[in-house]
Amino acid sequence: xxxxxxxxxxxxxxxxxxxxxxxxxxxxxxxxxxxxxxxxxxxxxxxxxxxxxxxxxxxxxxxxxxxxxxxxxxxxxxxxxxxxxxxxxxxxxxxxxxxxxxxxxxxxxxxxxxxxxxxxxxxxxxxxxxxxxxxxxxxxxxxxxxxxxxxxxxxxxxxxxxxxxxxxxxxxxxxx
Amino acid sequence: xxxxxxxxxxxxxxxxxxxxxxxxxxxxxxxxxxxxxxxxxxxxxxxxxxxxxxxxxxxxxxxxxxxxxxxxxxxxxxxxxxxxxxxxxxxxxxxxxxxxxxxxxxxxxxxxxxxxxxxxxxxxxxxxxxxxxxxxxxxxxxxxxxxxxxxxxxxxxxxxxxxxxxxxxxxxxxxx
Amino acid sequence: xxxxxxxxxxxxxxxxxxxxxxxxxxxxxxxxxxxxxxxxxxxxxxxxxxxxxxxxxxxxxxxxxxxxxxxxxxxxxxxxxxxxxxxxxxxxxxxxxxxxxxxxxxxxxxxxxxxxxxxxxxxxxxxxxxxxxxxxxxxxxxxxxxxxxxxxxxxxxxxxxxxxxxxxxxxxxxxx
Amino acid sequence: xxxxxxxxxxxxxxxxxxxxxxxxxxxxxxxxxxxxxxxxxxxxxxxxxxxxxxxxxxxxxxxxxxxxxxxxxxxxxxxxxxxxxxxxxxxxxxxxxxxxxxxxxxxxxxxxxxxxxxxxxxxxxxxxxxxxxxxxxxxxxxxxxxxxxxxxxxxxxxxxxxxxxxxxxxxxxxxx
Numbered sequence: 001x002x003x004x005x006x007x008x009x010x011x012x013x014x015x016x017x018x019x020x021x022x023x024x025x026x027x028x029x030x031x032x033x034x035x036x037x038x039x040x041x042x043x044x045x046x047x048x049x050x051x052x053x054x055x056x057x058x059x060x061x062x063x064x065x066x067x068x069x070x071x072x073x074x075x076x077x078x079x080x081x082x083x084x085x086x087x088x089x090x091x092x093x094x095x096x097x098x099x100x101x102x103x104x105x106x107x108x109x110x111x112x113x114x115x116x117x118x119x120x121x122x123x124x125x126x127x128x129x130x131x132x133x134x135x136x137x138x139x140x141x142x143x144x145x146x147x148x149x150x151x152x153x154x155x156x157x158x159x160x161x162x163x164x165x166x167x168x169x170x171x172x173x174x175x176x
Numbered sequence: 177x178x179x180x181x182x183x184x185x186x187x188x189x190x191x192x193x194x195x196x197x198x199x200x201x202x203x204x205x206x207x208x209x210x211x212x213x214x215x216x217x218x219x220x221x222x223x224x225x226x227x228x229x230x231x232x233x234x235x236x237x238x239x240x241x242x243x244x245x246x247x248x249x250x251x252x253x254x255x256x257x258x259x260x261x262x263x264x265x266x267x268x269x270x271x272x273x274x275x276x277x278x279x280x281x282x283x284x285x286x287x288x289x290x291x292x293x294x295x296x297x298x299x300x301x302x303x304x305x306x307x308x309x310x311x312x313x314x315x316x317x318x319x320x321x322x323x324x325x326x327x328x329x330x331x332x333x334x335x336x337x338x339x340x341x342x343x344x345x346x347x348x349x350x351x352x
Numbered sequence: 353x354x355x356x357x358x359x360x361x362x363x364x365x366x367x368x369x370x371x372x373x374x375x376x377x378x379x380x381x382x383x384x385x386x387x388x389x390x391x392x393x394x395x396x397x398x399x400x401x402x403x404x405x406x407x408x409x410x411x412x413x414x415x416x417x418x419x420x421x422x423x424x425x426x427x428x429x430x431x432x433x434x435x436x437x438x439x440x441x442x443x444x445x446x447x448x449x450x451x452x453x454x455x456x457x458x459x460x461x462x463x464x465x466x467x468x469x470x471x472x473x474x475x476x477x478x479x480x481x482x483x484x485x486x487x488x489x490x491x492x493x494x495x496x497x498x499x500x501x502x503x504x505x506x507x508x509x510x511x512x513x514x515x516x517x518x519x520x521x522x523x524x525x526x527x528x
Numbered sequence: 529x530x531x532x533x534x535x536x537x538x539x540x541x542x543x544x545x546x547x548x549x550x551x552x553x554x555x556x557x558x559x560x561x562x563x564x565x566x567x568x569x570x571x572x573x574x575x576x577x578x579x580x581x582x583x584x585x586x587x588x589x590x591x592x593x594x595x596x597x598x599x600x601x602x603x604x605x606x607x608x609x610x611x612x613x614x615x616x617x618x619x620x621x622x623x624x625x626x627x628x629x630x631x632x633x634x635x636x637x638x639x640x641x642x643x644x645x646x647x648x649x650x651x652x653x654x655x656x657x658x659x660x661x662x663x664x665x666x667x668x669x670x671x672x673x674x675x676x677x678x679x680x681x682x683x684x685x686x687x688x689x690x691x692x693x694x695x696x697x698x699x700x701x702x703x704x
Contacts, residue, residue: 007695009259017257039445059270059688060638066260067273071243073257074250081193081249083185084242093391093511094235096463097243100280101273103466107635110588111448114455118470159445160587167535183519215621235512236462269567269687272639279642283459286412287624290631294646335621336411343359361611369609411622418612419599419625425609426602433545433601435537436594446587449595452632453625 007059014062017069021143027127028052031151034125035116036158043158051154051161058108061153064101068142075139091134091141098142102149109156117152121145183235190238193245197319203303204228207327210301211292212334219334227330227337234284237329240277244318251315267310267317274318278325285332293328297321359411366414369421373495379479380404383503386477387468388510395510403506403513410460413502416453420494427491443486443493450494454501461508469504473497535587542590545597549671555655556580559679562653563644564686571686579682579689588636589678592629596670603667619662619669626670630677637684645680649673 018025029048036043055061074080075088087095099121106113121144124132131144194201205224212219231237250256251264263271275297282289297320300308307320370377381400388395407413426432427440439447451473458465473496476484483496546553557576564571583589602608603616615623627649634641649672652660659672 006259007692010263013257013259058638060272063263063271063273064276066257066263067247070256070260071247079255080246081189081242083182083189084246087186087239087242094462094464094515095239096236096280096466097239097277099463099466100240100276103463104272104276104639108638110446110586110636111451111455111632112446114448114451114466115470115473118467119474121467122471163446164535183516234462270638270640270691272642275639275642279639280463284462286410286460286622287456287627287631288622290624290627290642291646291649294643295650297643298647339622340359358611362615365609365611412624415615415623415625416628418609418615422608422612423595423599431607432598433541433594435534435541436598439538439591439594447591448588448632449591449629452592452628456624456628 010059010062010066011057014056014065017066021069021072021140022130023127023143023147025049025052025056028147028150028154030126031120031128031148032154032158035120035151035155040158040162047158048154051157052150054157055105055108055150055153060108061105061150064104064149065146068098068101068146072139072142075141076137088141089139091139095141098145101142102145105146105149106152106156109153109160112159113149113152113156116155117149120151121148186235186238186242187233190232190241194241197245197248197316198306199303199319199323201225201228201232204323204326204330206302207296207304207324208330208334211296211327211331216334216338223334224330227333228326230333231281231284231326231329236284237281237326240280240325241322244274244277244322248315248318251317252313264317265315267315271317274321277318278321281322281325282328282332285329285336288335289325289328289332292331293325296327297324362411362414362418363409366408366417370417373421373424373492374482375479375495375499377401377404377408380499380502380506382478383472383480383500384506384510387472387503387507392510392514399510400506403509404502406509407457407460407502407505412460413457413505416456416501417498420450420453420498424491424494427493428489440493441491443491447493450497453494454497457498457501458504458508461505461512464511465501465504465508468507469501472503473500538587538590538594539585542584542593546593549597549600549668550658551655551671551675553577553580553584556675556678556682558654559648559656559676560682560686563648563679563683568686568690575686576682579685580678582685583633583636583678583681586636589633589681592632592677593674596626596629596674600667600670603669604665616669617667619667623669626673629670630673633674633677634680634684637681637688640687641677641680641684644683645677648679649676 026049029045029052032048032051033043033045071088075085078085080088106117120128128144128148131140131147202225205221205228208224208227209219209221247264251261254261256264278293282293296304304320304324307316307323378401381397381404384400384403385395385397423440427437430437432440454469458469472480480496480500483492483499554577557573557580560576560579561571561573599616603613606613608616634645648656656672656676659668659675
């Protein structure tokens with residue numbers, strides 16, 4: 001039996017589920033680079049992946065991932081009650097609980113991420129395109145929004161950090 | 177097989193699930209009366225229940241109810257993956273997806289409902305007390321927040337309507 | 353002196369302010385058509401504008417518009433306290449209160465609008481491009497997000513209505 | 529002229545404005561203690577104040593505070609456009625932009641804070657009672673929600689930290 005909370009187990013389960021659902025941190029990092037490269041031309045892939053890892057370390061984020069992937073899995077197995085089963089299986093247009101859960105991820109690094117979330121959710125670059133291909137078997141109704149939200153939150157984090165770095169450099173210039 | 181969307185079936189499933197989980201519209205109406213009676217002393221129970229019914233007629237609200245109750249049911253049956261199973265079963269303190277889904281219900285009638293939602297979610301009057309009693313069997317991790325959110329949204333709707341009524345009366349006074 | 357609330361005055365002030373800031377309902381309608389034409393090929397400009405008008409009739413929406421435009425105006429006149437003055441005047445990247453207020457508009461028609469909001473906020477088609485052109489004088493830090501949110505909310509409303517229309521037609525087909 | 533962003537100036541302006549508006553960090557700490565003492569009986573006032581300080585160090589939080597207090601100040605001086613002037617001056621019941629801005633503060637430490645925010649916003653213990661007393665002169669329409677949100681966010685932060693501390697202790701026990 002699991003002890004009360006146990007952060008390690010929650011974090012490990014999140015990482016394992018993402019992997020099992022075919023999501024690689026590197027691919028989320030690519031979304032971050034896609035979103036931020038125009039603003040920070042020197043941004044490296046390593047920084048993007050590190051930012052994704054920091055987002056993934058938050059309990060709020062882990063909770064949303066575990067919950068969303070669970071619903072995708074159950075819909076795949078046909079185990080949700082009708083009509084929720086059909087709604088999630090088909091990623092129905094009037095269903096917004098996937099967006100709602102994902103916004104909780106975006107919020108962790110502030111409101112400047114809303115725009116990036118909506119943008120890649122619609123444009124579907126990289127991994128998001130693959131997650132959205134319907135083959136009548138795999139269900140990624142929640143996962144595609146979650147991945148977009150992770151990239152948006154990691155981008156917000158970078159925007160905040162880059163400003164801090166810039167100010168530190170300016171300070172050392174001033175002190176000369 | 178269910179046809180695309182079919183609003184009737186979604187609405188019926190929502191009403192049935194609430195009933196099966198022991199939630200009576202009258203009890204939600206009592207929460208609304210509790211929240212609003214100081215502001216509108218003449219408010220009747222009938223108006224409160226009608227307002228709850230109007231909230232329940234929204235697709236956004238139905239989606240959140242179907243999803244939340246589904247997760248409660250699966251946790252009761254021990255069918256969620258660990259550690260989400262333990263998290264939802266115990267209504268763990270650091271898990272906020274229930275609040276997130278419920279806020280989507282509150283939002284439908286505007287931001288003035290946030291306060292009422294938080295207030296009764298903490299105070300737990302009436303039906304909310306019953307839903308929160310842990311007996312080691314029933315799981316209402318999502319349902320108690322959903323019921324509180326329904327009452328908060330119905331209260332916001334009443335606040336908006338009462339103002340409209342007041343202005344109509346004032347207008348007819350002015351026109352004399 | 354204004355009487356308590358007075359919905360008419362709030363609605364009129366909102367319409368007047370939008371007009372004075374150069375926002376035409378027709379241009380918001382064009383954004384709606386841009387967002388929805390792929391899903392509903394027969395959608396007319398008249399339907400889009402009518403949907404915008406319905407969104408604009410909500411008090412929650414009017415409150416956000418009045419507040420956002422007020423902050424833009426004060427920043428234009430240099431009347432905000434430093435550093436908020438500089439932050440709003442320059443539409444600073446780490447400032448997200450404009451997105452926060454706009455999301456309250458989107459929420460009124462449910463969470464399916466988040467994606468559309470983020471998408472056009474980033475892509476900046478039509479009127480959004482004009483509102484974003486910095487000339488060192490006009491400030492539209494809040495207004496551009498507000499206009500995007502109005503279009504996103506009106507689009508969500510259309511998605512909900514079109515489904516209802518479709519079901520009514522299906523019903524009459526079935527009854528033959 | 530202010531340089532781009534300058535985090536120090538934003539942080540200092542936030543602290544100064546709170547002080548000028550009569551808000552003492554100690555009083556926010558008291559709200560935190562009020563909210564959390566039943567869950568963590570050994571929680572000290574020092575920990576509560578430190579948590580408030582950490583919340584106040586976030587740019588997202590500072591932005592919301594600067595914006596909200598600015599609107600309160602302008603309403604006090606009668607400098608907002610009608611009808612927004614009357615709406616903010618009277619803290620009108622159907623106006624929810626104050627709650628919207630405050631929720632952005634709560635969000636920074638996750639969704640578990642929504643309930644605490646609503647609860648103290650309605651109950652108005654300690655400083656919140658004073659901020660809500662209408663004397664026909666001072667306007668705290670935004671500030672009272674902001675202070676409640678700061679206390680709610682600081683409480684969420686404590687809930688997350690206490691869990692981490694508990695797990696560390698458990699780990700060292702296990703390693704013996």
